[in-house]
Amino acid sequence: MKSYLKEKENYINELLKESLQEIKYPSVMREGMEYALLGGGKRIRPILLLMTLEMLGIDYTKGDGFAIAIEMIHSYSLVHDDLPAIDNDDYRRGQLTSHKKFGEANGILIGDSLLTYAFYILSHRRNGLDFETILKLVELTSKYAGVQGMIGGQVIDIESENKEIDLPTLQYIHTHKTGMLIRLPIEGASIIAKCSEDEKKALIEYADLIGLAFQIKDDILDVEGSFEEIGKAVGSDEKLHKSTYPSIFGLDKTKEMLEEKISEAISIIEKQFGKKASNLIHLARYIKDRNK
Amino acid sequence: MKSYLKEKENYINELLKESLQEIKYPSVMREGMEYALLGGGKRIRPILLLMTLEMLGIDYTKGDGFAIAIEMIHSYSLVHDDLPAIDNDDYRRGQLTSHKKFGEANGILIGDSLLTYAFYILSHRRNGLDFETILKLVELTSKYAGVQGMIGGQVIDIESENKEIDLPTLQYIHTHKTGMLIRLPIEGASIIAKCSEDEKKALIEYADLIGLAFQIKDDILDVEGSFEEIGKAVGSDEKLHKSTYPSIFGLDKTKEMLEEKISEAISIIEKQFGKKASNLIHLARYIKDRNK
Numbered sequence: 001m002k003s004y005l006k007e008k009e010n011y012i013n014e015l016l017k018e019s020l021q022e023i024k025y026p027s028v029m030r031e032g033m034e035y036a037l038l039g040g041g042k043r044i045r046p047i048l049l050l051m052t053l054e055m056l057g058i059d060y061t062k063g064d065g066f067a068i069a070i071e072m073i074h075s076y077s078l079v080h081d082d083l084p085a086i087d088n089d090d091y092r093r094g095q096l097t098s099h100k101k102f103g104e105a106n107g108i109l110i111g112d113s114l115l116t117y118a119f120y121i122l123s124h125r126r127n128g129l130d131f132e133t134i135l136k137l138v139e140l141t142s143k144y145a146g147v148q149g150m151i152g153g154q155v156i157d158i159e160s161e162n163k164e165i166d167l168p169t170l171q172y173i174h175t176h177k178t179g180m181l182i183r184l185p186i187e188g189a190s191i192i193a194k195c196s197e198d199e200k201k202a203l204i205e206y207a208d209l210i211g212l213a214f215q216i217k218d219d220i221l222d223v224e225g226s227f228e229e230i231g232k233a234v235g236s237d238e239k240l241h242k243s244t245y246p247s248i249f250g251l252d253k254t255k256e257m258l259e260e261k262i263s264e265a266i267s268i269i270e271k272q273f274g275k276k277a278s279n280l281i282h283l284a285r286y287i288k289d290r291n292k
Numbered sequence: 293m294k295s296y297l298k299e300k301e302n303y304i305n306e307l308l309k310e311s312l313q314e315i316k317y318p319s320v321m322r323e324g325m326e327y328a329l330l331g332g333g334k335r336i337r338p339i340l341l342l343m344t345l346e347m348l349g350i351d352y353t354k355g356d357g358f359a360i361a362i363e364m365i366h367s368y369s370l371v372h373d374d375l376p377a378i379d380n381d382d383y384r385r386g387q388l389t390s391h392k393k394f395g396e397a398n399g400i401l402i403g404d405s406l407l408t409y410a411f412y413i414l415s416h417r418r419n420g421l422d423f424e425t426i427l428k429l430v431e432l433t434s435k436y437a438g439v440q441g442m443i444g445g446q447v448i449d450i451e452s453e454n455k456e457i458d459l460p461t462l463q464y465i466h467t468h469k470t471g472m473l474i475r476l477p478i479e480g481a482s483i484i485a486k487c488s489e490d491e492k493k494a495l496i497e498y499a500d501l502i503g504l505a506f507q508i509k510d511d512i513l514d515v516e517g518s519f520e521e522i523g524k525a526v527g528s529d530e531k532l533h534k535s536t537y538p539s540i541f542g543l544d545k546t547k548e549m550l551e552e553k554i555s556e557a558i559s560i561i562e563k564q565f566g567k568k569a570s571n572l573i574h575l576a577r578y579i580k581d582r583n584k
Contacts, residue, residue: 028451112403
């Protein structure tokens with residue numbers, strides 16, 4: 001699985017590099033967009049697109065434009081999250097954040113540029129997909145990335161800092177802030193492959209379960225990672241007084257829930273697609289077992 | 293002309309009001325998007341779309357989704373421009389700016405939401421247009437609103453504050469920061485109407501000329517408006533040490549240039565479309581003669 005993911009990650013990185021070639025000016029934006037987009041990341045969202053397309057028997061290069069768009073949107077969301085008015089982070093992945101490197105005004109505009117350019121690439125780089133399919137992807141992307149999706153989750157997350165929140169609110173944050181951009185490539189693949197309703201339903205359920213598992217695992221790593229490194233169970237979530245699965249359920253129960261979500265995801269995808277689902281099954285296990 | 297514009301403005305305002313109905317949650321975003329989008333404005337960009345469609349013999353309601361999208365993008369750009377890190381404005385149109393009213397984090401996210409929602413409306417609300425046409429509008433919109441268009445102009449504008457800039461740089465700023473969102477509805481209308489290359493060329497030339505004239509007139513108003521009100525020729529551009537047409541050419545020469553651009557715009561559009569162009573001709577004159 002690791003080498004498969006590495007291979008796909010390299011493929012995506014090449015796509016992303018190439019995607020900004022058309023932009024020559026203003027040079028600070030070209031640089032800033034490259035800095036934000038190419039500075040690392042697991043590329044999990046576009047990889048999910050490629051994997052799902054492969055499973056559905058579709059030449060995955062057809063999803064190139066969509067793959068780039070998804071990662072650009074993910075990348076813009078990190079640039080804006082890091083801004084002083086939101087998370088006020090100086091570093092991401094060991095590098096200065098975009099606004100620290102290029103100034104705050106440019107930080108805002110680099111994010112805006114990536115978001116806007118995502119829709120340019122998606123509509124411009126069709127790779128043989130028909131107009132209707134691309135338009136459905138534009139619609140899905142704008143819905144899941146917007147106020148009814150990712151941004152909605154981000155807003156409630158900010159509102160919830162330093163507050164005790166109930167489980168439905170925590171779930172809203174997770175399903176929207178993280179979940180929607182996990183669902184996007186998988187549901188998008190089902191649109192490209194013109195899946196049946198049953199197939200689509202199974203894919204969306206799988207996506208939502210691994211999206212939630214991904215978030216739960218992040219919460220666990222935030223507690224345990226810190227424990228290993230600094231010898232006590234204080235993570236950044238706790239410092240920010242963020243409600244998390246461990247803070248609501250405790251660590252043991254949270255780990256059980258993670259196991260449950262992953263098992264459920266595997267069973268749903270296996271039931272619908274049988275052996276063809278093996279990569280998606282491995283990916284689900286990988287999400288549970290990852291160390292970072 | 294004034295009553296025609298008022299009628300179209302009301303039509304656009306109704307569209308905009310209705311366009312946010314689907315958004316229920318988070319309530320601060322619904323409110324914030326309404327505040328930014330419905331708080332006034334001349335609606336000149338969507339009106340240009342309706343006028344051009346009318347001239348081309350197309351039922352203008354076909355452009356509803358596109359009209360909303362254009363105004364949402366204009367509106368998002370104002371919200372982000374007003375942010376502390378960019379223009380740091382507390383008031384716009386006599387009201388608190390979005391970040392002053394809803395906080396800076398929400399200000400950023402209201403802008404992001406409007407930009408993203410523009411693409412949702414554009415792809416979702418097709419009003420009988422075919423998929424290919426809509427997709428071309430998505431492509432055009434994302435190109436003209438992005439780093440190769442409006443954002444590019446904004447970046448160079450920020451870089452140029454407190455600097456003497458040359459005419460090509462000033463022209464780049466104007467054609468990109470303001471011009472592209474003026475060209476967008478007019479060129480977009482030519483796509484919807486499937487115009488000939490000659491028609492399209494005339495429309496784009498007209499758009500670029502009135503876009504430039506609009507900006508030149510703004511520069512003039514910034515000098516003369518202040519003169520009438522406070523008795524001396526100091527406008528906000530001068531205070532910000534912004535290079536403008538009057539600061540480079542002087543006021544008399546600038547007024548001549550305005551006349552020239554408008555005459556040229558009128559002659560181009562009249563030559564191509566004859567009597568059908570009368571509304572666009574009146575609009576060009578209106579841009580020159582407006583007092584605010």
